[in-house]
Amino acid sequence: MGPARWLTLGGLLALAGLLEGRLVREEEAGFGECNRFFYAGTPPAGLAAAAHVKICQRSEGAERFATLYSTGDRIPVYSAFRAAHPAPLGAEQRWLVEPQIDDPSSSLEEVTDEAVAMGSVNNLGSKQALNADYLGSDYQTGQLYPFSLSSDPHTATFTLTNAAPMTPSFLKRWYLTLNSLMDLALTPQCGNAEELYILTGAVPSDVKVKDKVAIPEFVWLAACCAVPGGGWAMGFVKHTQDGEVIEDVMVKELEKLLPFNPQLFQGNCGEMEQDTEKMKKILEMVNQVQDEERRVPSEGPSGTPSNARSTRSTLLPPETSEERSSLLGKLLGFIATPFIKLCQLMYCLALGILKYTVYFLWYVAKQVTCSLESCLYRLGSATISYFLAIGEELASIPWKVLKVMVRITRAILRIICCLLKVVCRVLGLPVRVLVDVATFPVYTIGAVPIVCRDIAVGLGGIISLLFDTAFGTMGGIFQVLFTACKRIGFKITSDNPGEL
Secondary structure, eight states: OOOBOOOOSSOHHHHHTTTOBSEEOTTSSSOGGGGGGSGGGOOOBSOOOTTEEEEEEEETTEEEEEEEEETTTTEEEEEEEEOOOOOOSOOOOOOEEOHHHHOTTOSOOSOEEHHHHHTTOTTTTSSSOOGGGTTTSSOEEEESSOGGGOOOTTOTTOBGGGEEEEOHHHHHHHHHHHHHIIIIIIGGGSTTSTTEEEEEEEEEEEEEETTTEEEEEEEEEEEEEOOTTSBEEEEEEEESSTTOOOEEEOHHHHHHHSTTOOBOSTHHHHGGGBOHHHHHHHHHHHHHHHHHHHTHHHHGGGGSOTTSOHHHHTOOOHHHHHHTOOHHHHHHHHHHHHHHHHHHHHHHHHHHHHHHHHHHHHHHHHHHHHHHHHHHHHHHHHHHHHHHHHHHHHHHHHHHHHHHHHHHHHHHHHHHHHHHHHHHHHHHHHHHHHHHHHHHHHHHHHHHHHHHHHHHHHHHHHHHHHHHHHHHHHHHHHHHHHHHHHHHHHHHHHHOTTTO
16 A cells, blocks of 8 residues: 655654555545555445545555455455466465554554564554454454465465454355355456456454454455456355355345445446346356355365366465474474564564654654744744734824824814804994994885875775764764654644544
């Protein structure tokens, strides 16, 4: 996997290479340099979780395969690889650990022996399985990506991040079934197998070994052949109960059986262009593998399909090769073990001294850098504050001058206003007198017609009154005379009625 680098102010750790890791950070889209083990360079979608760690498995400076590891279940979710020619026989069983899962700051860039890691890795075993988790149990370390399918002579597959607990019988059947599937069904139907992408995974159950390592409920395999014009995709499931044979399923059906319902291959491995004839041939060979697998309990490991390549069919679990070790080899190993351990101890001691020396130098550099940064920060803050204060004062000068000028102008206007009021009050009396004298003739001439009219109206009233008096007096006299005459004539009439 491409090393993930973290930059520091001192840069000492980057120069020493102590923080170069093999774990891919979560913000990266894939597995870095190990994306080539996936179809179209794209890992399965939908399997990301907080407890899952992406690992680009390296050995001897080269990428070998990719693993998505569950730190909660302490087994791989899946391992991804491409079909290759089998590795040479005689691989040494030496289970390795991934240092940077438990200690991201570890200086160990690749998988290493557990004994070496114990002296330099902090919290070893807090997030991954160790050899001690399998000791004294009925389970063995079973590789999801078996060594028998690898072209790696450096045993990169013998890492505990590529292993899950399996019973010895199931482990043998699993290896034999994988070898048969690859030799008989998958590889022959994909050209030269250069474009054959393989995913092998495990689905954890609720049962755990020593309450740490989850036992798989079932293991699965998904294959994608990306040969132009003749590609295909197939899925396989094998339950961990004894006697179960591998089941062939379509990739979409396999995705429904897995947690989170992921998409294993981008675009379903070119679903629209898949060759159905090749898939039928694969299913025919799978039926043969299933028949052979049913005969394994009665015939033993020798019941492997006869037409499988001998190099793979003879590759049994790592435990078998260890059982075949000679007495001389064991004796030499017993004699050499103390010297190896002493060398490992000296190596760990030197590595620890170097590590803590670099840590100390890094700490000193960090403290000096922090002190310089603090001083520069304070000096910069004080300088900025000083210039800001000066700037504020300079910026406020025009405003203050304008305010003073406005106040002066307002005071001058008030003085002028007061002077005008005094002048008006002083000149107010003569002006009124002159106005009254000037308007007197106008008022006098204007009053003559009104006076004449009033005199005429008075004379008319007097004449009208005189006429009314004369006529009233005459009327009264005539009324008196008439009344007297009327009374005199009545009396005459009464005294002489016959004359009348």
